[in-house]
Amino acid sequence: xxxxxxxPVALIVDxxxxxxxxxxxxxxxxxxxxxxxxxxxxxxxLVGSYSPDIILLDVVMPELDGYSTCEQLRLLANASxxxxxxxxxxxxxxxxxxxxxxxxxxFISKPINWGVLGYRVRYAMRASHALRDVAKHRSSLETAxxxxxxxxxxxGIQQNEHYWSTETxxxxxxxxxxxxxxxxxxxxxxxxxxxxxxxxAIMELLKTGEFRARIIRIDRPDAELRYxxxxxxxxxxxxxxxIRLSGTIQDVTELQEAEQRIRYLAYYDATTGLxxxxxxxxxxxxxxxxxxxxxxxxxxxxxxxxQFKRVNDTLGHGVGDEVLIAAAERLVITLRECDVIALPExxxxxSEGVARLDGDExxxxxxxxxxxxxxxxxxxxxxxxxxxxxKAGGQEVFxxxxxxxxxxxxxxxxxxxLMRNAxxxxxxxxxxxxxxxxxxxxxxxxxxLEKLSMESQLRxxxxxxxxxxxxxxxxSASTRRIVGVEALIRWKHxxxxxxxxxxxIPLAEETGLIVPIGEWVLRAACExxxxxxxxxxxxxxxxVNISSAHFRQGLTGSIGxxxxxxxxxxxxxxxxxxxxxxxxxxxxxLATLHEIKDMGVRLAIDDFGTGYSSLSYLKRFPLxxxxxxxxxxxxxxxxxEDAAITKAIIAMAHSLRLQVVAxxxxxxxxxxxxxxxxxxxxxxxxxxxxxxxxQLCALLRKDLALETVRA
Amino acid sequence: MGTGDRQAKLDNNALEMIRSISDGSDELxxxxxxxxxxxxxxxxxxxxxxxxxxxxxxxxVAAHTLESSAANLGATDLCEMARRLEAAARAGSLxxxxxxxxxxxxxxxxxxxxxxxxxxxxxx
Numbered sequence: 144x145x146x147x148x149x150x151p152v153a154l155i156v157d158x159x160x161x162x163x164x165x166x167x168x169x170x171x172x173x174x175x176x177x178x179x180x181x182x183x184x185x186x187x188x189l190v191g192s193y194s195p196d197i198i199l200l201d202v203v204m205p206e207l208d209g210y211s212t213c214e215q216l217r218l219l220a221n222a223s224x225x226x227x228x229x230x231x232x233x234x235x236x237x238x239x240x241x242x243x244x245x246x247x248x249x250f251i252s253k254p255i256n257w258g259v260l261g262y263r264v265r266y267a268m269r270a271s272h273a274l275r276d277v278a279k280h281r282s283s284l285e286t287a288x289x290x291x292x293x294x295x296x297x298x299g300i301q302q303n304e305h306y307w308s309t310e311t312x313x314x315x316x317x318x319x320x321x322x323x324x325x326x327x328x329x330x331x332x333x334x335x336x337x338x339x340x341x342x343x344a345i346m347e348l349l350k351t352g353e354f355r356a357r358i359i360r361i362d363r364p365d366a367e368l369r370y371x372x373x374x375x376x377x378x379x380x381x382x383x384x385x386i387r388l389s390g391t392i393q394d395v396t397e398l399q400e401a402e403q404r405i406r407y408l409a410y411y412d413a414t415t416g417l418x419x420x421x422x423x424x425x426x427x428x429x430x431x432x433x434x435x436x437x438x439x440x441x442x443x444x445x446x447x448x449x450q451f452k453r454v455n456d457t458l459g460h461g462v463g464d465e466v467l468i469a470a471a472e473r474l475v476i477t478l479r480e481c482d483v484i485a486l487p488e489x490x491x492x493x494s495e496g497v498a499r500l501d502g503d504e505x506x507x508x509x510x511x512x513x514x515x516x517x518x519x520x521x522x523x524x525x526x527x528x529x530x531x532x533x534k535a536g537g538q539e540v541f542x543x544x545x546x547x548x549x550x551x552x553x554x555x556x557x558x559x560x561l562m563r564n565a566x567x568x569x570x571x572x573x574x575x576x577x578x579x580x581x582x583x584x585x586x587x588x589x590x591x592l593e594k595l596s597m598e599s600q601l602r603x604x605x606x607x608x609x610x611x612x613x614x615x616x617x618x619s620a621s622t623r624r625i626v627g628v629e630a631l632i633r634w635k636h637x638x639x640x641x642x643x644x645x646x647x648i649p650l651a652e653e654t655g656l657i658v659p660i661g662e663w664v665l666r667a668a669c670e671x672x673x674x675x676x677x678x679x680x681x682x683x684x685x686x687v688n689i690s691s692a693h694f695r696q697g698l699t700g701s702i703g704x705x706x707x708x709x710x711x712x713x714x715x716x717x718x719x720x721x722x723x724x725x726x727x728x729x730x731x732x733l734a735t736l737h738e739i740k741d742m743g744v745r746l747a748i749d750d751f752g753t754g755y756s757s758l759s760y761l762k763r764f765p766l767x768x769x770x771x772x773x774x775x776x777x778x779x780x781x782x783x784e785d786a787a788i789t790k791a792i793i794a795m796a797h798s799l800r801l802q803v804v805a806x807x808x809x810x811x812x813x814x815x816x817x818x819x820x821x822x823x824x825x826x827x828x829x830x831x832x833x834x835x836x837x838q839l840c841a842l843l844r845k846d847l848a849l850e851t852v853r854a
Numbered sequence: 855m856g857t858g859d860r861q862a863k864l865d866n867n868a869l870e871m872i873r874s875i876s877d878g879s880d881e882l883x884x885x886x887x888x889x890x891x892x893x894x895x896x897x898x899x900x901x902x903x904x905x906x907x908x909x910x911x912x913x914x915v916a917a918h919t920l921e922s923s924a925a926n927l928g929a930t931d932l933c934e935m936a937r938r939l940e941a942a943a944r945a946g947s948l949x950x951x952x953x954x955x956x957x958x959x960x961x962x963x964x965x966x967x968x969x970x971x972x973x974x975x976x977x978x
Contacts, residue, residue: 158919159893159919159922159923160889160893161886161889161890161893161923161926162922162923162926164882164885164886164889165872165875165882165886165926168875168876168882169875172875203914203915203918203919204915205915232918232921232922232937232940253921253922253925254868254922254926254933255922255926256871257871257872257875258871258874
């Protein structure tokens with residue numbers, strides 16, 4: 144039926160053979176293929192076989208006239224849309240009216256102007272096609288709009304004329320028979336929270352002609368809540384005044400719901416239902432924006448469950464997940480109770496400021512932070528709550544957590560650095576022994592930097608020979624003579640001067656440098672004592688403190704090497720080991736102790752009383768001496784508890800045939816108490832502070848054991 | 855009653871228009887004239903019967919057809935007669951001043967003579 148792609152077909156219906164001949168000749172010249180029918184009935188019959196693109200129909204015919212023929216053609220499925228041109232008599236207005244009423248598309252009055260007939264027929268056919276296309280488009284547009292749930296509306300401002308399409312009514316859930324279109328009627332549909340902003344947007348649109356598409360909620364009369372996208376454009380007159388608004392409303396509820404589902408999947412952790420990392424980053428970003436505008440503080444907590452892997456490994460992932468879910472719930476509840484989460488723009492529903500980043504790692508955002516103490520309180524509460532046992536997989540599971548805290552603006556002003564720094568602080572908390580929280584303060588930052596440079600300095604210290612030993616005398620309680628010395632390490636840094644052991648020993652332990660340092664101490668102490676002995680000074684032992692790392696890594700070898708190179712009598716070397724060192728892996732410890740003992744070296748237990756020694760083990764260790772920890776000596780003799788413990792330690796040590804040494808003796812009262820209770824050896828400032836090798840040499844020479852040398 | 859050899863006046867524009875449809879040749883005109891001569895006597899019979907027996911519908915259809923074929927061939931007078939007959943038939947009454955059957959028949963014959971003369975190149 145498309146005239147553009149094939150030869151158009153005309154059906155000529157006239158009882159007059161001459162007319163048929165002339166019309167046929169004319170139309171064939173104009174490019175039509177023609178068929179003829181001599182009367183109406185024949186036309187009705189032929190229309191099915193020829194599928195004409197246009198029908199020329201004479202009005203006046205015997206039997207079935209043109210009007211009736213046209214009416215019946217219109218009832219045929221294959222001819223209802225075919226344009227029909229009726230050939231009417233001259234100036235016959237009546238027949239023209241009747242032709243249109245019968246469904247004719249156009250008319251041509253006789254006598255026919257043959258010169259233009261071809262054009263007129265072509266034109267009529269094109270117009271008819273165009274009309275049909277428009278009709279088809281309109282109906283397909285309506286269908287498309289219905290499917291798209293797209294409604295149209297118009298508002299003529301000057302006449303205050305409103306038009307809403309059928310679909311607009313349908314979307315709003317309104318009955319066109321009952322509601323007349325108006326701005327107020329539309330606003331009445333909007334959810335009450337959206338009404339004012341929508342009104343403002345319309346006012347703005349009227350004023351400026353600008354409108355930003357928006358999605359609003361519609362409360363329909365049937366109580367359904369729908370999401371509707373509103374779009375509008377303004378038509379301006381030449382003076383720039385808005386004269387008409389037209390636009391669409393589209394029901395996007397399903398889209399909105401799908402988006403929310405996708406959003407949930409993208410933003411939430413499936414196991415715990417908590418927001419995920421991505422979500423936390425966005426929430427934090429928004430909270431930062433608000434905090435910046437209102438000059439508020441924020442707290443970011445990085446929380447990691449300690450040794451959670453163990454739960455998974457021993458109890459299985461099922462139980463592990465149960466514990467995670469329970470832990471997440473505890474976090475949420477605790478934070479709610481702390482009342483520190485206030486997200487002003489409510490970026491995500493259900494977000495309590497807690498997110499699961501991955502595995503056993505959670506982040507918490509504190510938005511209502513008045514003082515950093517508040518963040519510490521929250522961290523404290525969370526640690527307390529997580530320490531309570533979890534019931535999972537039919538048993539009790541015990542957990543602790545480590546928390547790092549970063550503060551805005553103190554520790555960073557973007558999501559990246561705040562989350563990173565909270566994480567760093569959390570790792571610091573882990574290093575501090577877990578089950579605690581640590582701030583990422585600038586001080587901490589500085590400590591970390593210092594640690595870095597200190598470490599490289601410490602490595603160089605050995606090569607540069609910057610370490611030296613000081614010696615503190617040990618005095619026999621009975622003879623008041625020096626019976627031994629404790630070697631104490633010192634670091635003389637070329638720029639920093641004397642670095643106290645408390646500052647570099649922990650670092651040396653952390654980095655493993657403690658072992659080579661320990662070897663150096665052993666060798667240096669042995670060599671020094673050998674020198675003193677060769678110089679004819681009194682026979683006495685030199686005591687060396689041993690680190691636990693060294694004790695477990697080739698101590699015996701180090702001692703043998705030190706003795707061999709120094710040629711010191713092994714009996715003049717004493718190694719001081721701490722209680723806690725000895726109580727780990729007792730069988731290995733015992734073996735090591737015997738190896739050392741077999742070399743002829745003295746063994747002393749240091750800082751006694753602070754750990755948890757088992758008496759039965761102590762009995763099995765080949766020890767020579769026991770040093771009472773200075774903390775018991777400090778408050779002697781006034782503190783009755785310390786006094787009792789000290790007396791008990793001395794008695795016990797003696798029963799094991801151990802020599803008892805008291806450290807940190809500073810007063811005459813302490814001395815008197817210790818003497819009274821038969822302590823064997825005394826060490827402390829009352830007799831001498833740690834001194835250099837030369838000074839000690841002088842002390843020994845002068846044999847000033849009975850005198851007090853105060854620092 | 856007209857004379858036996860009278861030729862009707864023909865509207866030359868109509869004839870030229872038909873010639874133009876067949877690229878200026880007389881071929882189509884000859885066919886159309888032949889059809890006119892052949893198909894008109896039955897119309898005249900209908901007109902005569904319609905007039906005599908007051909068969910208005912029969913008269914109207916025949917007059918209408920005659921009107922348009924006369925118009926096509928520029929037979930203006932014949933066309934006018936047919937038009938008046940058709941209008942009267944449609945109006946439902948046949949007043950006395952209507953052209954008589956004989957007048958219509960004579961005018962048809964005069965038109966035929968003129969058309970034959972036209973085709974024979976002996977117009978006027």
